[in-house]
Amino acid sequence: MYRYSICDPLNPKVIEMGEIRKDKVWNLFINFPWKEYYDKMMASTYQNIHYSPSLEIENKENGTAITLSLVNMEHGLEFYIFYLRPKKVSRFFGLIKYTRTCLTDKIDQTEKDAQDAIQALLKEDLKTLEERWG
Numbered sequence: 001m002y003r004y005s006i007c008d009p010l011n012p013k014v015i016e017m018g019e020i021r022k023d024k025v026w027n028l029f030i031n032f033p034w035k036e037y038y039d040k041m042m043a044s045t046y047q048n049i050h051y052s053p054s055l056e057i058e059n060k061e062n063g064t065a066i067t068l069s070l071v072n073m074e075h076g077l078e079f080y081i082f083y084l085r086p087k088k089v090s091r092f093f094g095l096i097k098y099t100r101t102c103l104t105d106k107i108d109q110t111e112k113d114a115q116d117a118i119q120a121l122l123k124e125d126l127k128t129l130e131e132r133w134g
Helices: 022-031 034-043 111-122 126-133
Strands: 002-007 015-020 054-059 065-072 078-091 096-110
Touching (some): 002 022, 015 022, 022 054, 078 111, 078 126, 096 126
Antiparallel strands (some): 054 065, 065 078, 078 096
């Protein structure tokens, strides 16, 4: 099962939308109102903007998530892509091992990159997620 949340640029709170089935995630991205949120953001004053239009999707079973944040539409959709995942860490020569949450981001990502990230998340292709956005 997956869960998702959205960021409306003029709303100071992240909007938790709840669970979503895996087979519904792709259509969620395709039908997300990127342009409407972006236009609303661009028509507003700087003081009223809290976020870029964003969509976060989390795989609840393995704890990996991506957040797609729209930052530009001048030459097609341009995103920041954030990748959140649990990562095993060893310290003191491997004597202490624990899992911590890691977050990385990439700027200047295209719509194709965003589609690739969603596909990798849905396929649980952690190798691709780590190589491209880790």
